[in-house]
Amino acid sequence: MLKLSNFIGGEFVSLQENYIDSYDPSIGKVYAQIPDSSEHEINLAVEAAQRAFHTWSKTPCSTRAQIMYRIADILESKLDEFALAESRDQGKTLEFAKNADIPRSIYNFRYFAGHILHMEEKATVMDNGFLNYVQRSPLGVAGLISPWNLPLYLLTWKIAPCIAAGCTCVAKPSEFTSMTAYMLCDIFKQAGLPEGVVNMVFGIGPKAGQALVSHPKVPLISFTGGTVTGKKLYETCAPLFKKVSLELGGKNANVIFEDCDFEKAVDTSIRAAFSNQGEICLCGSRIFVQKSIYEKFLESFVAKARQLVVGDPRDPKTKVGALISEQHMEKVLGYIELAKQEGGVIECGGKRKQLDGEFSDGYFVEPTVITNISPSCRVAQEEIFGPVVTVHPFETEEEAIDLANDNQYGLSCSVWSENGKRVRRVAESIKVGYVWINCWMVRDLRVPFGGVKQSGIGREGGEYSMNFFTEMKSICMAN
Numbered sequence: 408m409l410k411l412s413n414f415i416g417g418e419f420v421s422l423q424e425n426y427i428d429s430y431d432p433s434i435g436k437v438y439a440q441i442p443d444s445s446e447h448e449i450n451l452a453v454e455a456a457q458r459a460f461h462t463w464s465k466t467p468c469s470t471r472a473q474i475m476y477r478i479a480d481i482l483e484s485k486l487d488e489f490a491l492a493e494s495r496d497q498g499k500t501l502e503f504a505k506n507a508d509i510p511r512s513i514y515n516f517r518y519f520a521g522h523i524l525h526m527e528e529k530a531t532v533m534d535n536g537f538l539n540y541v542q543r544s545p546l547g548v549a550g551l552i553s554p555w556n557l558p559l560y561l562l563t564w565k566i567a568p569c570i571a572a573g574c575t576c577v578a579k580p581s582e583f584t585s586m587t588a589y590m591l592c593d594i595f596k597q598a599g600l601p602e603g604v605v606n607m608v609f610g611i612g613p614k615a616g617q618a619l620v621s622h623p624k625v626p627l628i629s630f631t632g633g634t635v636t637g638k639k640l641y642e643t644c645a646p647l648f649k650k651v652s653l654e655l656g657g658k659n660a661n662v663i664f665e666d667c668d669f670e671k672a673v674d675t676s677i678r679a680a681f682s683n684q685g686e687i688c689l690c691g692s693r694i695f696v697q698k699s700i701y702e703k704f705l706e707s708f709v710a711k712a713r714q715l716v717v718g719d720p721r722d723p724k725t726k727v728g729a730l731i732s733e734q735h736m737e738k739v740l741g742y743i744e745l746a747k748q749e750g751g752v753i754e755c756g757g758k759r760k761q762l763d764g765e766f767s768d769g770y771f772v773e774p775t776v777i778t779n780i781s782p783s784c785r786v787a788q789e790e791i792f793g794p795v796v797t798v799h800p801f802e803t804e805e806e807a808i809d810l811a812n813d814n815q816y817g818l819s820c821s822v823w824s825e826n827g828k829r830v831r832r833v834a835e836s837i838k839v840g841y842v843w844i845n846c847w848m849v850r851d852l853r854v855p856f857g858g859v860k861q862s863g864i865g866r867e868g869g870e871y872s873m874n875f876f877t878e879m880k881s882i883c884m885a886n
């Protein structure tokens with residue numbers, strides 16, 4: 408069985424003992440083991456990152472960019488291999504890994520390599536002739552912690568801007584999905600990334616993760632994960648005055664007005680609901696539909712949800728793969744039971760999908776659509792993070808805005824209408840970090856990404872990521 412090693416100071420380092428089982432969720436069986444790292448490994452990795460920082464922080468942008476372009480090129484040449492590994496490790500369909508996870512991971516490196524080549528700082532001259540300019544310096548060793556839903560995509564969304572900015576890092580991927588992060592370390596070596604610039608330590612959150620977050624020589628933490636974990640992290644970081652970026656959970660509204668492009672709204676709502684088994688923080692899981700088209704929308708949406716093939720993640724016909732773990736599957740099924748207790752009607756799905764043969768122990772759940780439930784009940788308020796959505800009618804624009812805003816989270820929202828004035832009014836009234844008008848999950852890496860309320864603190868993307876990984880000093884010079 409494949410045993411992963413940590414990657415510290417440019418070398419693969421094995422642990423003597425203490426490994427964690429890693430499952431292939433589509434068959435429900437252990438297929439690899441990852442190090443259960445502790446404070447000791449984190450300390451070694453931080454020391455390696457500190458040593459590398461002295462040189463990397465002074466390495467010219469053009470050299471840093473060149474290495475990052477090489478990383479992207481090598482990753483691209485191994486796209487199929489990485490997509491297969493991501494699908495096996497996470498349960499997602501091979502198609503999604505091939506078209507979303509790995510291409511976006513490649514682009515993360517290319518985008519930030521290009522970004523640092525084109526960055527410029529403003530200087531100002533005052534009436535009295537004094538000159539002001541900004542000196543930007545990388546902050547040091549960053550702690551990068553990522554979740555299991557888009558493993559390489561979200562990890563590289565942190566590593567790429569971090570090393571582009573001249574920081575070094577210790578990264579801790581999710582214990583559920585460490586495989587592609589491990590494979591990426593080989594690419595770092597091949598691309599000539601100097602030793603210690605990226606260190607990868609595998610292990611569980613409360614142990615390796617907590618040791619990284621509380622390490623006194625790690626002045627900044629970029630975290631993507633659940634809101635409960637984010638709170639704990641924030642508590643650890645506050646007394647140490649660490650710079651923190653928190654990308655947390657979501658329960659995103661998808662608001663559909665009667666004057667929308669109906670077919671497009673239905674098809675995209677299906678993608679927004681069930682892509683990656685609903686395990687995307689941006690999934691549109693609370694669907695609000697204007698009453699005049701509610702029945703028509705529901706009929707079409709449910710018919711299309713029923714057609715989605717659930718099964719072997721590697722079969723090109725499959726649209727919904729396996730959930731990450733048995734425990735997560737039980738949580739998702741628990742919410743469906745709760746919906747029933749709360750009087751909800753299960754329009755389709757509602758059960759574990761039992762497959763035959765090799766996949767009989769896989770963690771599959773049918774795409775599930777729930778109606779007849781109050782928007783204020785738990786199932787419609789809490790993040791389920793699975794292929795489960797609730798659909799609710801509304802009458803007026805004001806009601807739609809109130810319903811969309813009535814949630815502890817504030818990550819994203821989609822609005823569907825062909826009325827330009829209306830979509831602008833609604834988009835500007837909804838309290839989230841990202842609004843998509845007549846589309847979903849279209850990402851321009853230059854614009855700020857992040858949440859409000861319980862969805863997080865801080866913004867990532869383009870210059871916003873650079874602002875996080877660098878410290879800006881203003882220098883004023885007399886004439």
Ligand code: NAD
Nearest residue numbers: 553554555580581612616617632633636654655656657688
């Ligand atoms: P999680 O919070 O359980 O774990 C995330 C990471 O934090 C993992 O690497 C884990 O090992 C680590 N961790 C756990 N406890 C820790 C601790 N005490 N100290 C340090 N690290 C610790 O989240 P998850 O279940 O892996 O991911 C799902 C969640 O992530 C969902 O809530 C989803 O909405 C959210 N998410 C948010 C975004 C976004 O951009 N806002 C993107 C993807 C996922």
